[in-house]
Amino acid sequence: MHENPKPKPGGWTLADGVDQLNREAGGLLRLEIVRPEDIFGLSCAVFSGDGAALARLVAAQESGDRIRRHARKKPVVCLCCPRSIRDPRAVLALLFPASDAASVAVASALCDRCSAADQETLMARAAAAYQQVWPGLRCIEITHPMGGNA
Numbered sequence: 001m002h003e004n005p006k007p008k009p010g011g012w013t014l015a016d017g018v019d020q021l022n023r024e025a026g027g028l029l030r031l032e033i034v035r036p037e038d039i040f041g042l043s044c045a046v047f048s049g050d051g052a053a054l055a056r057l058v059a060a061q062e063s064g065d066r067i068r069r070h071a072r073k074k075p076v077v078c079l080c081c082p083r084s085i086r087d088p089r090a091v092l093a094l095l096f097p098a099s100d101a102a103s104v105a106v107a108s109a110l111c112d113r114c115s116a117a118d119q120e121t122l123m124a125r126a127a128a129a130y131q132q133v134w135p136g137l138r139c140i141e142i143t144h145p146m147g148g149n150a
Helices: 014-025 036-047 051-070 119-133
Strands: 029-034 091-097 106-110
Touching (some): 014 091, 014 106, 029 036, 029 051, 029 119, 036 051, 091 119, 106 119
Antiparallel strands (some): 029 091, 091 106
């Protein structure tokens, strides 16, 4: 999880980040798979003023840094299986508020074997893994993705 740009005294904890995620999400989160080749597109979206892309890009960069720091002594574990991940350019499953003003995201790495699945299968596996960790989480299907806002 990336830290809020305005850290409170003593720093942010994971619980603080989850609280912020819940406040911003209003109960609606989005799951996105980010591959190393997607980072350039996220960077371009940030430069064009997309605030939600900034939260996703920061989460991806901080996840890569965390994977690199822990690679030798205590490697990060795949979201979907017990394999260790040592490559900071690993595929990530990002969970973030489904709003244009997202400032926080949860990022979990996926090993090479799990991330080799097709996009639909990978999304289903990542959603199921997040649901095991976060029992109150539920998936909904967006039937009209280009439908606009009410």
